[in-house]
Amino acid sequence: MVLDTLIRALDARVVGRRDVEVCGIAYDSRAVAKGFLFAAIPGEHVDGHTFIVRAAEAGASCVLAERETEGIAATQVIVKDIRSALSKVSAAFYGEPSKRLSLVGVTGTNGKTTTTYLIESVFRAANLNPGVIGTINYRYNGKTFDAPHTTPQAPDLQRLLKEMADAGVTHAVMEASSHALEQKRAGDCAFKVGIFTNLTLDHLDYHKTMDEYFSAKAMLFELVKNNSGRTIVNIDDAWGRKLKEMYPASITVSLKDGADIYPARYSLKDGMTEAAVRTPSGDVTISSHLVGEYNLQNILAAIAAAYALGIEGARISEGISNLARVPGRLEKIEAGGARPFRAYVDYAHTSDALERALNALRPVSKGRVITVFGCGGNRDRTKRPKMGGISARLSDVTIITSDNPRDEDPIEIIKEIEAGIEGLAKKRPDEPLSGHCYAVIPDRTEAIWKAVSEVASGDTILVAGKGHEDYQIVKGRKGRFSDFEVLRSAIEGNDKAGPLRSNGH
Structure with a gap:
């Protein structure tokens, strides 16, 4: 498609030829091929404008940007709002x-x-x-x-x-x-x-x-x-x-x-x-x-x-x-055997979502509700104590663990969650979790296994926060982790649990 046709709806200043062909659009300079338009959008950590020269060297025929770059052969389309312009250009390129x-x-x-x-x-x-x-x-x-x-x-x-x-x-x-x-x-x-x-x-x-x-x-x-x-x-x-x-x-x-x-x-x-x-x-x-x-x-x-x-x-x-199930949204596992119970995996990672999930499970649980959850790192910190308070109020037992700590210290995140818990006995990880109480087990696998080891007939376990996710991010590294898989393994590995029935996987 000819650039002039592509940018017809834009309020733009064009530096260079308008009749160049555009055969693709990229906002990552590493994805640029010959004849591409490169959009220099600001990212979460870096500004796309710093990669304009690299994109031009990779064969970009034109650049969409908010400021001009000297010394490149590619046509430059200069706009006030690059995100709005990129939306319009993308829709036009793919034929709306x-x-x-x-x-x-x-x-x-x-x-x-x-x-x-x-x-x-x-x-x-x-x-x-x-x-x-x-x-x-x-x-x-x-x-x-x-x-x-x-x-x-x-x-x-x-x-x-x-x-x-x-x-x-x-x-x-x-x-x-x-x-x-x-x-x-x-x-x-x-x-x-x-x-x-x-x-x-x-x-x-x-x-x-x-x-x-x-x-x-x-x-x-x-x-x-x-x-x-x-x-x-x-x-x-x-x-x-x-x-x-x-x-x-x-x-x-x-x-x-x-x-x-x-x-x-x-x-x-x-x-x-x-x-x-x-x-x-x-x-x-x-x-x-x-x-x-x-x-x-x-x-x-x-x-x-x-x-x-x-x-x-x-x-x-x-x-x-x-619709029988939605992945990671109150996905259920029913365990039979000597002490039948239900366990759920849910994506609840906000205070409201956690409260909604617990309010849904409380009426259908014949026994205690045991909740395992944590909070993500590098995200809104204000919800952490709120989620701690909600779990403490609506669960019989709360196990605080890690979610995706990302670049933060998992222990510091847990401390912020604990700040919202008032009046509950804190138990050691190696103690029985009896009565209305909570425990801190930073390792998520260990936390889930602890919940299963504590469960009694008619109890309900909620593992919240990650839902469908099959990874965990720690210090910038993304490793394999599935709440559903760990929960199933914990139940199957417990000699008191019977046959499993689930609404997924």
Whole structure:
């Protein structure tokens, strides 16, 4: 594609020829090939402008940047906002593929992944061909790709959407993270539907304040509005009610009467969620393997998206029922034998998510609730004591361990979690964990094995924080680690545990 055509929508100053051919887009100088456009975007640790000369030497025909670089032959396109410009250029280069799809965006602190899985399942039940872009992976037509980011960088996102459209995908659903929205990665996606699940404490290391965090999330609704799409908001959430005031035409969902879509009745028991959901086009009866009120809210959001896209109630009901599991979201293992118990792996890594998970498990546990969790390093530190307090309040036994400490000292992270625990007896790792108590076991494998060794008949174990992740990051090194695998090994290695049944793996 000729550069002049590619940058037609930009307010840019061009240094050099406009008639050069562009045969690819890269934002990493190591990925540049001859004829590529190199976008010098600022990264988390380095500024792409420092790699412009290297990109030009690698064969870049042009450079997209916010300031001019002397001494290079490549054409330079100078803009004020490179992220916005890169979004527009990427969409133009790949032929605006989102316009060929019915695209649904989901944003919010918690529930994004589960909601996308539910919507995907409904699409399948309606005989549509879905694609998904999210935290766990990117997938369509039986193909699955690793997800380095919840929402890809603009060139990767537009290329993926084009691949989906070319392969016959009709409907796509994607998680829209606050980082991605603020960085305009999805700024030129033609969303037909946008969903807001909730907003709770997270990512304040990046956004600094809750108001800034909310403003980033709200950007999705502006993109939907610009495309004359439909917006969906959970008004059980205070920030959702604020968003509804900003976008009054939004479809509302709630666990209570008064919303556009709500359950006329529901029950949460025996590992199932049953509900009769009122919608403007009639009632939808649902039966789901996903437990807890928070998952019912996710189900309501998926129903609202399907309603907005004109999918009939029977197909919605079928799609909700067909989804047996979401990887790393309250994934269950049932152990039989002399002391039958249940164990769950969940991605809960915020105070709100941990509270929701424990509130979902507390009513279905016949015995104690034993929680194993830690907090990630180089991330929002304000949630650490809050998560400690929540686990102490809602669990009988809390085992604090490491998550992904990254570049931080795991012991210091644990101390910050401990600061939120008040009035609980602290036990040594080699002591029996009896009564209402907590222990500190920094090694995550040892912590999980300790929980299993302490379990009694009817107890419930929750291993929280990492969910679907199959790695652990310590001092910059990424090693293999799966909560689910370690938990299964601990149960199988315990001579008192019987046969295992799980809803996954």
